[in-house]
Amino acid sequence: xxxGTVCPQTEELRQLxxxxxxxxxSQECTxxxxxxxxxxxxxxxxxxxxxxxxxxxxxxQGAEPMATSAYWPALxxxxxxxxxxxxxxxxxxxxxxxxxxxxxxxxLQPPSDTVYLGRLAQFDVMRVLGRGGMGVVLxxxxxxxxxxxxxxxxxxxxxxxxxxRQRFCREARAAASISHENVxxxxxxxxxxxNGLPYLVMQVVNGESLExxxxxxxxxxxxxxxxxGMQASRGLAAAHAQGLIHRDIKxxxxxxxAPQDRVKLTDFGxxxxxxxxxxxxxxxxxGTPLYMAPEQAMDEATDHRADLFSLGAILYEMCAGAPPFTxxxxxxxxxxxxxxxxxxxxxxxxxxxxxxxxxxxxxLAKKPGDRIQTAAELAELFDFHWALMKTxxxxxxxxxxxxxKKRQRRNMLIAGGVGATFLALGLFxxxxxxxRGGVAAIEPVSSAEPIxxxxxxxxxxxxxxxxxTSTTVAMGVEDGKVRLWDLPSKTIRATxxxxxGAVWNARFAPNGDLLAxxxxxxxxxxxxxxxxxxxxxFTQHHGVRGLAFANDGKMLYAGDRDGxxxxxxxxxxxxxxxxxxxxxxxxxxxSPNGETLASGGNGKVVQLWNAKTLTPKIALEGHSxxxxxxxxxxxxxxLASVGWDKTVRIWDVSTGELLHxxxxxGGEIWGAAFSPDGTKLATGGHDGAVKLWNTTTxxxxxxxxxxxxxxxxxxxNADGTLIASGGRDxxxxxxxxx
Amino acid sequence: MSVGDSPLxxxxxxxxxxxxxxxxxxxxxxRVYGPLVYGFARKRGLxxxxxxxxxxxxLRSVSTAIGRLDYDRAQGTFRxxxxxxxxxxxxxxxxxxxxxxxxxxxxxxxxxLDNVADxxxxxxxxxxxxxxxxxxxxxxRIRSEFQDNTWQAFVSTAVDGKPAADVARQIGMTPGAIYxxxxxxxxxxxxEVETLRRQEEG
Numbered sequence: 001x002x003x004g005t006v007c008p009q010t011e012e013l014r015q016l017x018x019x020x021x022x023x024x025x026s027q028e029c030t031x032x033x034x035x036x037x038x039x040x041x042x043x044x045x046x047x048x049x050x051x052x053x054x055x056x057x058x059x060x061q062g063a064e065p066m067a068t069s070a071y072w073p074a075l076x077x078x079x080x081x082x083x084x085x086x087x088x089x090x091x092x093x094x095x096x097x098x099x100x101x102x103x104x105x106x107x108l109q110p111p112s113d114t115v116y117l118g119r120l121a122q123f124d125v126m127r128v129l130g131r132g133g134m135g136v137v138l139x140x141x142x143x144x145x146x147x148x149x150x151x152x153x154x155x156x157x158x159x160x161x162x163x164x165r166q167r168f169c170r171e172a173r174a175a176a177s178i179s180h181e182n183v184x185x186x187x188x189x190x191x192x193x194x195n196g197l198p199y200l201v202m203q204v205v206n207g208e209s210l211e212x213x214x215x216x217x218x219x220x221x222x223x224x225x226x227x228x229g230m231q232a233s234r235g236l237a238a239a240h241a242q243g244l245i246h247r248d249i250k251x252x253x254x255x256x257x258a259p260q261d262r263v264k265l266t267d268f269g270x271x272x273x274x275x276x277x278x279x280x281x282x283x284x285x286x287g288t289p290l291y292m293a294p295e296q297a298m299d300e301a302t303d304h305r306a307d308l309f310s311l312g313a314i315l316y317e318m319c320a321g322a323p324p325f326t327x328x329x330x331x332x333x334x335x336x337x338x339x340x341x342x343x344x345x346x347x348x349x350x351x352x353x354x355x356x357x358x359x360x361x362x363x364l365a366k367k368p369g370d371r372i373q374t375a376a377e378l379a380e381l382f383d384f385h386w387a388l389m390k391t392x393x394x395x396x397x398x399x400x401x402x403x404x405k406k407r408q409r410r411n412m413l414i415a416g417g418v419g420a421t422f423l424a425l426g427l428f429x430x431x432x433x434x435x436r437g438g439v440a441a442i443e444p445v446s447s448a449e450p451i452x453x454x455x456x457x458x459x460x461x462x463x464x465x466x467x468x469t470s471t472t473v474a475m476g477v478e479d480g481k482v483r484l485w486d487l488p489s490k491t492i493r494a495t496x497x498x499x500x501g502a503v504w505n506a507r508f509a510p511n512g513d514l515l516a517x518x519x520x521x522x523x524x525x526x527x528x529x530x531x532x533x534x535x536x537x538f539t540q541h542h543g544v545r546g547l548a549f550a551n552d553g554k555m556l557y558a559g560d561r562d563g564x565x566x567x568x569x570x571x572x573x574x575x576x577x578x579x580x581x582x583x584x585x586x587x588x589x590x591s592p593n594g595e596t597l598a599s600g601g602n603g604k605v606v607q608l609w610n611a612k613t614l615t616p617k618i619a620l621e622g623h624s625x626x627x628x629x630x631x632x633x634x635x636x637x638x639l640a641s642v643g644w645d646k647t648v649r650i651w652d653v654s655t656g657e658l659l660h661x662x663x664x665x666g667g668e669i670w671g672a673a674f675s676p677d678g679t680k681l682a683t684g685g686h687d688g689a690v691k692l693w694n695t696t697t698x699x700x701x702x703x704x705x706x707x708x709x710x711x712x713x714x715x716x717n718a719d720g721t722l723i724a725s726g727g728r729d730x731x732x733x734x735x736x737x738x
Numbered sequence: 739m740s741v742g743d744s745p746l747x748x749x750x751x752x753x754x755x756x757x758x759x760x761x762x763x764x765x766x767x768x769r770v771y772g773p774l775v776y777g778f779a780r781k782r783g784l785x786x787x788x789x790x791x792x793x794x795x796x797l798r799s800v801s802t803a804i805g806r807l808d809y810d811r812a813q814g815t816f817r818x819x820x821x822x823x824x825x826x827x828x829x830x831x832x833x834x835x836x837x838x839x840x841x842x843x844x845x846x847x848x849x850x851l852d853n854v855a856d857x858x859x860x861x862x863x864x865x866x867x868x869x870x871x872x873x874x875x876x877x878x879r880i881r882s883e884f885q886d887n888t889w890q891a892f893v894s895t896a897v898d899g900k901p902a903a904d905v906a907r908q909i910g911m912t913p914g915a916i917y918x919x920x921x922x923x924x925x926x927x928x929x930e931v932e933t934l935r936r937q938e939e940g
Contacts, residue, residue, distance in 0.1 A: 017918075033917045034913045034914040040917045043918070047924040048925075054924070057870075060874055065773065065786075070789075071776050071790045074790035078772075
């Protein structure tokens with residue numbers, strides 16, 4: 001064997017780089033590189049040919065800003081802002097509304113009424129529900145049939161292509177031919193006006209997608225997995241029977257319709273149209289590879305069994321909390337899908353019943369021929385096991401019927417035997433409460449249990465407030481609506497349209513007659529709880545994040561994102577006083593005697609003002625990051641501030657001295673509230689825990705767990721017996737005070 | 739963030755950013771351009787908090803402008819446009835600063851302002867920063883494609899600048915193998931960087 005003193009050819013070095021050189025020769029070259037500086041340099045040159053990559057990567061790892069840099073909170077704030085304008089995938093009723101100016105609706109006719117965005121044939125377009133890869137989805141009112149519909153318009157960018165249009169129409173007509181309770185109904189396929197832009201008219205589905213649900217909950221309970229699997233495979237079977245292959249089954253395309261979370265599959269066959277067009281234009285494969293079947297990933301012949309693989313991957317994710325194939329980039333994921341066997345569910349979670357993990361394993365077989373061959377077969381399997389599982393007493397009669405039918409229909413002796421046995425022994429026991437939509441469920445989590453969990457599932461909750469009688473709780477949500485809940489019955493009494501953007505504040509006046517709300521559209525509205533219309537509106541030029549009602553019930557103080565502070569009176573249309581501070585205001589609080597106002601925001605300094613004149617008094621410095629929440633002690637002498645730096649600071653209002661600094665929260669703190677007797681302070685924040693502090697000692701009294709995401713707001717009721725908290729998980733929890 | 743929706747592997751980033759529903763695209767966007775603007779601002783003399791504020795300002799302007807489709811591709815690359823915005827904002831910021839008394843004695847204002855004023859607007863510095871951010875992102879994305887040893891070899895030599903002989907002894911590979919590993923990763927990195935840049939401009 002040569003000791004490699006002769007330099008390899010350039011071509012050989014190239015092959016060495018791409019690992020296409022023979023094993024023996026590779027070894028020789030590598031040995032040569034031990035000492036030949038010339039070839040060492042050459043090899044690197046070939047690798048970085050035409051770029052200055054070697055220079056670029058030098059010392060690259062030091063390029064990120066330091067952990068303590070102001071960069072990170074600034075980025076966070078930006079991300080939060082941007083996510084305020086994000087809308088959910090098409091087909092589901094959106095928690096947030098996309099601002100019209102962001103979407104080009106030029107193809108619409110002028111509206112028949114100023115309340116609408118525009119008109120399309122007989123449809124009055126009310127708002128944009130979302131934007132997907134294919135186009136835009138609108139919510140509209142069908143003036144002919146007098147019902148709400150969803151209209152999906154093909155993206156004008158894609159619509160220009162004739163081939164794409166024809167395909168769209170063909171696939172859409174096929175989708176329209178499916179009539180099944182588990183498939184979103186497509187009513188019509190039309191063309192708009194002279195330019196002939198095609199659109200679909202579909203039923204509006206009120207609820208969320210499986211993707212949103214998984215993002216919130218991670219793994220789902222077994223009963224849910226079986227139910228969703230059953231309904232999804234039924235829908236799929238109906239579609240396959242019409243000859244339609246979905247091709248892009250993913251959690252975002254599985255909608256859960258309120259109030260029973262019934263599965264509705266959407267976007268049939270349309271994914272393919274978009275993909276084909278994008279492929280031609282940009283040369284890149286689009287679509288989510290996470291649920292893609294191997295034959296799709298490798299661009300081989302695909303039939304309906306690819307849908308079954310995708311459904312298997314989704315079932316896997318519902319069981320395991322993560323999809324079966326993951327990776328850092330599309331390429332890695334596709335390679336895994338094609339080559340690597342998935343980790344069997346039994347290894348991930350042994351508590352999953354054998355029949356389910358085996359079924360999923362079968363669905364995830366690499367070769368289509370090895371999978372369960374039809375969706376109908378899969379649906380029957382789920383039907384059977386669903387019938388075997390415990391169910392609610394209200395469903396008891398129908399399940400009995402199903403069990404009987406199964407016995408008659410199938411030859412499975414076991415099924416017949418078991419079903420009959422269950423009926424005979426009356427073993428359909430167990431009660432489950434139906435937790436859907438706006439109905440509350442009691443979830444025992446840790447030591448302290450909430451007395452109510454009010455879930456609107458409409459988006460992050462930014463503000464909660466009790467009325468003085470503690471029978472109504474107001475919930476300000478990022479979808480622009482304020483929901484008034486009746487606490488004893490745990491139902492929604494009323495929904496107020498408070499803002500075109502997120503609602504930042506919903507606060508009852510101390511005497512309870514009125515409710516004040518403020519939103520990201522800069523509007524401050526006053527409501528009478530019995531009426532669903534605002535009786536007064538004040539406008540500021542930027543989103544109003546800080547709002548406080550004075551104890552006299554007449555004065556309102558508002559701080560907006562441009563740093564403008566205003567004192568409003570219910571008796572006047574113009575502000576009584578104005579001031580400006582640097583940066584954005586996130587929170588304001590008014591002292592019980594109405595004389596001192598406190599404001600805080602991304603400027604880190606808490607500013608105290610004379611409330612009547614809005615002239616600055618003392619500045620409280622100390623927080624190392626933005627201040628998110630402020631609360632006055634009922635005696636008016638102390639002020640609590642919380643924010644990004646995870647500390648709770650309690651200040652003396654007259655001297656500005658820091659009295660306490662409490663640490664203990666695991667992350668950024670967003671909300672703070674004093675109990676009416678001043679002995680306790682409640683805080684909530686990033687770690688999803690509500691903490692209760694003793695205000696004399698500064699020590700932690702209790703921690704309430706249960707929220708699944710960051711808490712934005714906390715509030716006490718008038719007699720200090722209850723605390724309400726709300727946050728990003730879209731639900732409000734009411735806790736008994738220890 | 740759902741990796742499967744990794745936006746930089748789909749249609750052009752900018753088209754996706756216009757798609758208001760694409761939160762993943764925005765996050766990726768901010769991960770590249772956030773540090774770019776911040777790093778550039780720091781190098782131009784702004785202090786940490788100011789650079790962070792500036793970064794926020796710039797990216798906010800971008801997010802609004804993209805919605806209104808203000809960015810006209812015919813006039814140049816996206817990052818060229820971003821650079822113009824950043825440069826202008828830094829200039830405005832420094833001009834405003836120099837008129838006010840500095841809170842911390844020896845402020846960064848004046849001499850940098852001079853630099854900016856006489857045409858040395860840092861275009862080269864910007865370009866380098868940009869390339870570094872893209873390379874950093876690319877490195878994250880290809881990391882899992884390599885064995886630990888290979889990656890370590892690359893990082894220690896190409897990034898940390900250690901001599902190959904030392905690294906060889908540390909990891910237990912021959913020096914020749916170190917060079918091969920380093921160059922293989924560089925070659926893959928070059929590919930990935932090209933893909934990312936193509937998609938940005940796509």
